[in-house]
Amino acid sequence: MRIAVGVRSDGGAALLPLADDGTPVGAVERVDDLAAAVAERERLGPRWVWSASRVVYPPLLAAGVRVARCHDVELTESLLLGHAGRYGEPRSVRAAWARSRDEPVPADEPLEDAGRQPSLFDESGPDEDVEMIAAVHAGQLARIAAGSAGLSLLAAAESAGGLIAAEMGHDGLPWRADLHDALYTELLGPRPSLGMRPRKLQALADQVAEAFGHVVNPDSPAQVVKAFKDAGFPVPSTRAHVLKQIDHPAVPIVLEYKELARLWTAHGWTWLDAWVHDGRFRPEYVVGGVVSGRWATRGGGALQIPKVLRQAAVADPGWKLVVADAAQLEPRVLAALAGDRAFAAAAAQGDLYAALAHVFETAGTTRTASGVAAAKDKPSARDKAKIALLSAMYGGGTGEGVQLLGVLRSRFPEAYEYVENAAREGERGRLVRSRLGRTCPPPSEAWREVAGEESGGGAARSRGRFTRNFVVQATAADWALVLLASLRRRLAGLSGAYGSEGAHLVFFQHDEVVVHTPEKQAEAVATAIRESAEEAGHLMFGRTPVVFPMQIATVDSYADAK
DNA sequence: ACTGGGGGCGCC
DNA sequence: AAAGGGCGCCCCCAGT
Structure with a gap:
């Protein structure tokens, strides 16, 4: 049973019951x-069909109402447009409606970054037309059925993601501002007044000037x-790995300055003021904000929290954080995708790289220019396996990586061929898809012109690297969703x-989840996470020997989950 | 005063 | 022979 919702700007709405094929009943x-109407009907277990959880759901959450399932028309439209090679076209209900009738398509409203929780309720925009929403929804169901297998699961998962993103934005990650402040005071000195560097940072800047003999910012x-x-030390850039190569007294000081300066500017006291209230960090997640299906966030830098700062994320008294990463x-995703039996057998182990290590035991001669460095940093067989796989998935590989790729190719031909094929498709300007059908954006017109002129050129190879990585990263994102x-x-x-009130998700970062839970239920939460990982593997890949083990830690502080 | 590209680096 | 995926966010700095 489904119920379409057309929200009115005054907090009311129009509801329209639908059959599971989308026809009004x-x-x-x-x-x-x-909010009251949703709460009442939620007992019937419907799938709510609405324009966008991004807009509709936050006011419901504020009213204390949550739903189990929904169909998010906007998120689904994005997926379907991408699937049809029309990535980036307007995705609103009105746009989808107009497109289906060959009428002029209105541009999407820009995602506002000033007003935090966007809401229909506090805008004076036109009321939503529930019959239009229902019609677009029915059309989407037909397009899903006509598309590649997996789209149905993908749309459902993406819609669930929309609910989760809004809920996590509402509930927030437990955050101890006092610990954050104490850590920063220790690292940087006390909070400086406006326009001033923290004491420690200023001291380092002074030392930099001293090392050079004159002031350098x-x-x-x-x-x-x-x-x-x-x-006398010409450098192409000031990247850390570049500076580490040269022997000058300013180097360690500059590096320390940059590290601390980043902590200060990106996640310092200003960030704390802006993003942490009432003991919670509430970022704004953007579902599908990355073309691969990974999420993005807007404003809070939630997916780039420095590891050292995780000690400020602490469970409430009597509660725990259950931290799990895949x-x-x-x-593992590549192994399952490619159906490479030898590779999948290795991926049936807890430590995939270790399971592959014997294959790379003698591979890759260390022919680094500096023999000393080679002897010291000689990679283990496990490291070699890791380098080979990362090279295959990222399209890279320098020096030894090339040889290791050769080993991968001969021992695991299907896995190798899977990513090679994705790269070739990309170089030819074709689209590639994740397991569930999320589709990469088409190349730009400019790309087609350049690629046409000089085939095999830099642009084509760059596109190949992108599509090579896309199939793996996007399928991993499918799985995580x-x-x-x-x-x-x-x-x-x-x-x-x-x-x-009970165990609930508070953080999600690509392949890692954090659940805030009453201490008594921590064990059950860990079990739920393992079961969910297993279920995701089966839903995505059917019968496969590949396992997706979760590393799970039950902790008070996020920093204690290693 | 504002904008946008680039450099650099945080996370995966 | 060489070849390195995806983001967000900060600052600087040149252009307007």
Whole structure:
């Protein structure tokens, strides 16, 4: 059973019951209080069909109402457009409606970054047309059925992701501002007044000046490059790995400055003021914000939290954080995708790289220019396996990586061929898809012109690297999304309801999830995570020997999960 | 004063 | 022979 929702700007709505194929099975019903109406009908277990959880759901959450399932028209439209090679076209209900009728398609509203939680309720825009939403939804179901297998699961998982993103943005990650402040005071000195560097940072800047004999702004790459050049050390850039190569007293100081300066500017006291309130960090997640299906965030830098800062994420008293990450997700995904039996057998192990190590035992002569370095940093067989796989998935490989790729090719031809094929498709300008059908964007017109002129040129190879990586990264994102949806359902089962009173998701970062849970349920949460990972593997790949083990830690502080 | 590209680096 | 995927966010700096 489905119920379409057309939200009114005054907090009311129009509801329209639908059959599972999307056809209306009743009359439009007007309600004055959407939250109350949803709460009441949620007991029937419907799938809510609405324009976008991004807009509709936050006001419901604020009213204390949560739902189990939805069909997010906007997210689904994005997936379907991409699948049809029309990546980036307007995805709103109105746009989808207009497209289906060959009418002029209105541009999407820009995602506002000023007003935090966007909401229909506090805008004076036009009311949504529930019959239009229902019609677009029905059309989407038909397009899903006509598309590649997996699209149905993908749309459901993406919609669940929309709910989860809104819920995590609402509930927030437990955050101890006092610990954050104490850590920063220790690292940088006390919070400086506006426009001033923290004491420690200023001291380092002074030391930089001393080392060069004149004032150099370490925040300015141009000034630093010039200073090293004038000192007889020409460098192409001030990247850390470049500076580490040269022997000048300013190097360690500049590097320390840059490390601390980044902590300060990206996640310092200003960030704390802006993003942490009432003991919670509430980022704004953007579902499908990355073309591969990974999420992005807007404003809070939630997916780039420095590891050292994780000690500020601490469970409430009597609660725990259950932190879980999928071990070696991407190579496992490749193994399952390619159906390479030898490779999959290795991926049936806990440590995939170790299981592959024997194959690379003697491979790859260390022919580094510096013999000393080669002897010291000689990679283990396990390291070689890792390098070979990363090279295969990223399209890279320098020196030894090339030889190791050769080993991969001869021992695991199907896995090798899978990513090679994706690269060839990309070089020819074709589209590639994830396991569930998420599709890469088409190359630009400019690319087609360049690629046509000089085949095999840099642009083509770059595109090949992109599509090579896309099939793996996007399938890993599929898997993570399916896991997330499954876990959300299981956590609701543990608590008896969707909500933050019991165990609930508080953080998600590509292949890692964090659940905030009453201590008593931590064990059950860990079990739910393992079951969800297993379910995701089966839903995505059917029968496969590949396992997706989760590394799970139950901790007070996020930093304690290693 | 504002904007946008580039450098650099945080996370995966 | 060489070859390195995806983001967000900060600062600087040149252009307007």
